[in-house]
Amino acid sequence: MILRSSGPSPFGRKVKIVAKMLGVYDQLTVEMSNTNDPEDSLRIQNPLGKIPILILDGDRKIFDSRVICEYLDAQVDGISLHPTEGDARWEALTLQALGDGIVDASILQVYEVRMRPEEKRHADWMSYQSDKVKRALDQISVTPPSLDGDLTIGHVAIACALGYLDLRFDGAWRATYPTLVAWLDAFRARVPAFDATKFEG
Template sequence: MMKLRSSPASPFGRKVKLALAILGLKGRVEVEDANTADPSDSLRSQNPLGKIPALILENGDVLYDSAVILEYLDFVAGGGKLFPEGEARFAVLRDQTLADGVMDAAILRIYEKRFKEPKYRDPAWDAYQAAKMERGLAYFEANVPAAPGTAADIDAGTLTLACALGYLDLRFGDSNWRADHPKLAAWLDAFEAAVPAYADTRQPPAPVPDNAPAVLK
């Protein structure tokens, strides 16, 4: 059986868990929590970068990061499900990359508060990352995907977008992202209705302690 090293709160790990459910592969992968801040965690020998998610294959090989893992799972499932063939593939790859970037920027903003004392925090750095998030959300608000009817309508781009927006709900629930992007908010509600695994993989909001372990993709 394959093994997924991840963390419950990681939006990148959630991408993989959603893909497993959508592709019908959930029963073929065991999920094992990883602590990226613990030098003794075997994650660092599995992925030299010490990042999650990492997928350990049955032959012992390890794949990382989330985009590569999604490609592999799509291949295992027969191909052409999360990544269409032909020219349409590149729009999906672009949207996946943009949504990944929104998640990266959001995580860096969390780290700025989590790992630095207030006197060392850089408001300009936070604003820089916030602007990345806003530009990404503005793009998707202006180019909102079609609402999925079923899980079969999901591709790697829309799957990643849903995880990015879910991470904003988790870590930035007091922001106005939904009010400021009503089309995206409505789209996410439709996504959740079409994909039961979205609710199943949701991490309940909780306070983030200053010494919490890092969660990287």
């Protein structure tokens, strides 16, 4: 299997962590991609031009990170990060949606600065996105996801979101959310794959 990703991609990191937790990372060949390069073949592999992309035998492609993670999970017996029944499934998937949403709103803020000259940046738009992140962190910090039982894709998504905030926003969230700092430290201790996939770039 070939995983198209990039060093700083939080969604690529999520896939890598899941692959390591499931014990299938050694079956992946990671190929770096550049979403800003119109000549990069990823735009053919995924017409949306987004990463990560998983390329399977027969040149089949799977995207996005949510689909790739569930695909990898389905290949492994005895371990599952995606509960299949009852409230546990919907809780895990909702938590994943919250973590992914934090990342989406954060990336939009990064792109606003990276892609627009300063005089064309929209302060209200930036505030709209940063408010999403704040509301999400406010909610999670009150009752962080329990690490006592089995871990799920939701735990991984939240950890990757916090890691991305460290990378792109200098960890400013840490001063306001000490409960989430402690939570991420506990997650890191339980899941060595988190530090092993530290963002680059």
